[in-house]
Amino acid sequence: MLIDAHCHLDFPDFDADREAVIARARAAGVARFVVPGTTRARWSNVLALGERDDVSVCLGLHPYFMAEHREEDLEALDAALDANPQVVAVGECGIDARFEASWDAQWHYFDAQLRLAKARELPVVIHCVHANDKVAKRLRQLDLPAGGLIHAFAGSPEQARKFLDLGFVLGLGGAVTFDRAKRLQRAVVSLPDDGYVLETDSPDMPLAGHQGERNEPARVAEVCRVVGRLRGQSADKVATDSSATARRLFNR
Structure with a gap:
């Protein structure tokens, strides 16, 4: 059984054929999907998907969409977490250093969401681009009781170890399938068996050979095969x- 631990099935990219996408994933062996929130406007769509038996959901404010966030969205997130105990994590939140103009605002929203997660002892789903060391330092300072997921990890073995030591697991997706990703592949080899989950980030983060295509949860099976080859393990293992790590992390 496979779990796609991070896919945006609520996005409009899937509006025309969402059920067919889910059916293809199930045919590929994917039994569960974790769908994170990105903006307040999309939380209702995420929660609606969470009514399915095979979907777990998270709520958060993504750093890519800073122009859409407002200060009152943090209060709304606090209230939404209280009103929806089925939510398994806070996120997707984090830091994307590609967008320097919003750097201070990103940290403001990120810190606020980390504190919400800590108060509720929920894990966090973290988007971290070109900021692994700074994010790890902040997580160490806050000492979050439930840890979380470093989504789409693309760092070094040393950075991986820092996150693992903080009680986090790493999300492995399409990036590991590219031959040029040697540093990331070394990190994948170095991970303990309980240190990672598999994900697609659908509709984004396409796999090697699928550039320019819409990504789908079914392709987590291909990520699984590549990770197995890198680690010298069977795809079944x-x-x-x-999947065991995803269930433990999200308590589902």
């Missing part, structure tokens, strides 16, 4: 280990 990688599926079993990663």
